[in-house]
Amino acid sequence: MVVPGRGQSVWLVLLSSAAMAFLAVFALALSVTAAQLARDWSAALAQTATVRLSAPPDEMDAQTALVLDVLRTTPGIAEARVMVPAEQASLLEAWLGPDVPVDALPLPRLIEVTETAEGPDRQGLRLRLAAEAPGAVFDDHTRWRRPLAEAAARLRAFALVSLGLIGGVTAAIIVLAASAALASNGQVIRVLRLVGARDRFIALAFVRRISGRAFAGACAGTGLGALALLAIPQAGGSVHVLAGLGFSGAGWLLLLAIPPLAMVLAWVASMATALKVLRGVT
Amino acid sequence: MIAFDDVAHDYGGGPLFREVSVRLEPGSFHFLTGPSGAGKSTFLKLCYGELLPSSGRVSLMDRDVRTLSRDGLAELRQRIGVVHQDCQFLDHLSVEQNVGLPMTATGRSVSENDLSDLLGWVGLGSHAEALPPTLSGGERQRAALARAVIAAPNVLLADEPTGNLDWDMSQRLLMLMIELNRMGTSILIATHDLQLIRFAKAQVNARVLRIAGRRLQVAGAGL
Numbered sequence: 001m002v003v004p005g006r007g008q009s010v011w012l013v014l015l016s017s018a019a020m021a022f023l024a025v026f027a028l029a030l031s032v033t034a035a036q037l038a039r040d041w042s043a044a045l046a047q048t049a050t051v052r053l054s055a056p057p058d059e060m061d062a063q064t065a066l067v068l069d070v071l072r073t074t075p076g077i078a079e080a081r082v083m084v085p086a087e088q089a090s091l092l093e094a095w096l097g098p099d100v101p102v103d104a105l106p107l108p109r110l111i112e113v114t115e116t117a118e119g120p121d122r123q124g125l126r127l128r129l130a131a132e133a134p135g136a137v138f139d140d141h142t143r144w145r146r147p148l149a150e151a152a153a154r155l156r157a158f159a160l161v162s163l164g165l166i167g168g169v170t171a172a173i174i175v176l177a178a179s180a181a182l183a184s185n186g187q188v189i190r191v192l193r194l195v196g197a198r199d200r201f202i203a204l205a206f207v208r209r210i211s212g213r214a215f216a217g218a219c220a221g222t223g224l225g226a227l228a229l230l231a232i233p234q235a236g237g238s239v240h241v242l243a244g245l246g247f248s249g250a251g252w253l254l255l256l257a258i259p260p261l262a263m264v265l266a267w268v269a270s271m272a273t274a275l276k277v278l279r280g281v282t
Numbered sequence: 283m284i285a286f287d288d289v290a291h292d293y294g295g296g297p298l299f300r301e302v303s304v305r306l307e308p309g310s311f312h313f314l315t316g317p318s319g320a321g322k323s324t325f326l327k328l329c330y331g332e333l334l335p336s337s338g339r340v341s342l343m344d345r346d347v348r349t350l351s352r353d354g355l356a357e358l359r360q361r362i363g364v365v366h367q368d369c370q371f372l373d374h375l376s377v378e379q380n381v382g383l384p385m386t387a388t389g390r391s392v393s394e395n396d397l398s399d400l401l402g403w404v405g406l407g408s409h410a411e412a413l414p415p416t417l418s419g420g421e422r423q424r425a426a427l428a429r430a431v432i433a434a435p436n437v438l439l440a441d442e443p444t445g446n447l448d449w450d451m452s453q454r455l456l457m458l459m460i461e462l463n464r465m466g467t468s469i470l471i472a473t474h475d476l477q478l479i480r481f482a483k484a485q486v487n488a489r490v491l492r493i494a495g496r497r498l499q500v501a502g503a504g505l
Contacts, residue, residue: 002387004374191370194330195429196360197387198353279352282332 003188003205009181013210013266016173017217018224021258024166025225026245028254031159033245038152045141045148047119051080051111054135064109067136070128071113076120083110113138170214170262171269178210178273189281203274207267214266218259226255283308283437283468284329286498289338291324297336298324302498304491306437306470311463311486313479314472315501316493322472325493326439329470330362331355343436360388363430363467367442369422371414377401377425378410384433392432404428404458420451427458437468444478452478460486 051071055063064082071080088110089102122140129136182189185206192202229246247254283306290300298321306312306329314322327333328340331347340347342358350358363384371380378397385392401407404424414422423443430438438459444452456478463469463486473479482488490501 001379002372002375002383004372187370188372191372191383192387193356194332194359194364194370195384195387196356196358196433198356201387201389 001205002192003181003185003209005209007181007184009177009184009210010213012177012180013174013213014217014220016170016177017214017262017266018221020166020170020173021218021221021262022225022228023221024163024258025222025229025255027159027162027166028258029229029245029247031156031163032247032251032254034152034156034159038149038156041148041152042145045145047115047117049113049115049138049140051113051129052108052137052139053111053133054108054137055133060109063133063135064111067111067129067133070125070132071111074120074125074128076116076118077113078116079114081112083112108135167261167265171265174210174214174266174269175273178206178270179277181206181210182274182277186281189278193281199275199278202278203271206274207270210270211263211266215259215263218262222255222258226252283310283343284470285339285341285344286328286335287339287341289328289335289340291321291328291333291336297496299493299496299498300337302338304498306468308436308468309463309466310468311460311482311488312468312470313482313488313490314470314493315474315476315479315490318474320493322474322493323441325498326364326441326470326472329437329439330359330364356388360384360433361436363433363435363438365423365426365430365438365440365443367445369414369426371422371425373414376411376413377406377417380414381425381428381432383429388433390433397432400428400432405454419446420448420455423447423451423455424458427455431462431467435467437470438462440469440471440473442473443471444473444475449477453481456482457485 051067053060053063053067068080068082071077085102088107089100091110092100092102122138126138129138188205189202192205232245285305286302289302290297292298302325314325316322324333328335328347329342331340331342331350334340334347342350343361345354345358347355372383375383378401379386381401382392382397398407398410401410404427406421406425406428409417409421409425414425417425423446427440427443430440440459443459444455447455452475459469459471460482471482479488479490483490492499492501
């Protein structure tokens with residue numbers, strides 16, 4: 001009440017809070033999505049492996065049977081099955097198109113291996129395969145899994161750093177806005193000091209205004225950010241990160257934390273600024 | 283209540299006044315006079331702790347202002363009412379809200395009746411909802427006086443309170459302060475209006491202080 005509700009700092013706080021909350025929505029979504037991707041990719045690749053078998057056509061079936069026998073008698077292997085040509089065509093579709101004549105290509109035979117929770121002795125399995133079927137290569141996806149997991153972890157770290165930067169910039173803007181508000185209300189401060197108001201009362205009068213505006217701006221920014229996320233086309237089954245950017249189910253509730261956090265940040269930043277400025281006023 | 287012991291003050295260009303020793307006792311009535319630029323406003327600012335003396339000691343309610351914390355000074359100011367010539371209102375608040383500010387700003391409540399009575403006492407009962415910029419000079423001064431006394435201060439300081447008022451309004455404002463003094467409030471009015479001082483001395487036992495030649499003197503009966 002004692003601080004007039006007008007001035008440029010009003011719009012500065014409102015707009016900057018809205019913009020920062022909007023960006024925070026995307027950073028948070030990126031962080032959550034990256035974490036989910038890392039979990040999904042790891043889960044999908046962790047307990048599967050592939051044996052790639054190359055052999056002359058007339059020996060292919062015999063070699064395949066030999067490899068299956070080795071796999072089924074290896075501890076740590078839950079299941080091993082030969083992928084049918086249609087499945088191989090599906091895997092190649094992304095690279096060669098939908099009409100690839102798989103039968104006409106000299107493709108290796110692929111055997112999908114499902115591991116138990118403990119997994120096999122990979123080195124021992126490779127040695128056995130080399131001895132029994134020299135054309136068989138055991139691929140446990142390690143060289144795919146590691147970079148994917150690293151990429152997801154870095155993406156998440158990038159998102160978290162972005163959230164930190166957004167918080168820092170918001171705090172800096174709030175400090176500027178609080179300083180501007182205090183500077184433009186010198187008369188209010190003088191009068192309040194004159195009538196015996198303590199610094200804390202005066203600071204709170206400004207802090208309530210500023211943090212209230214920060215909350216309102218953050219609500220608007222978060223709402224717009226959520227709408228923008230919903231507007232991103234969701235491509236089912238795509239591995240493209242942007243296609244999966246967003247939240248699912250209760251994950252949307254995370255957005256509810258942004259406005260209160262913006263208000264707390266504004267409260268702390270403006271209170272510190274106000275008390276510092278007031279120390280210079282008699 | 284307010285005591286100056288060998289006080290000097292300067293703004294960096296030599297002393298404005300020095301060797302000032304004076305006591306404003308409870309229930310006393312003082313005028314502070316002197317030529318423009320003599321340091322009347324500075325003297326008043328020293329009286330409510332807005333300025334610290336360059337040397338010497340200023341005590342407010344028996345406490346050295348130099349030893350006061352900011353909160354301690356704020357508490358003392360709740361016992362000192364100040365009326366400025368320019369009134370210093372918050373223009374976005376109504377007269378009623380401005381008058382009640384010393385209470386709301388210190389977490390105290392004031393009843394509607396008390397506020398209404400006070401505004402009636404200064405003749406502003408019908409202006410409670412008005413904004414300060416819409417008031418005349420006399421009305422602003424009376425509203426400033428109401429704000430200064432709402433918290434029942436021990437001492438009232440007024441800096442040229444009648445500077446912009448005609449004689450009738452000046453008399454009216456002075457009578458309000460005399461009434462306050464009769465109820466026990468110490469009064470110190472800085473003014474160069476000798477007619478006002480003579481009028482007051484006819485009503486109340488007022489002491490006149492004069493800043494001249496960088497010293498504070500007790501003025502003679504010839505005023």
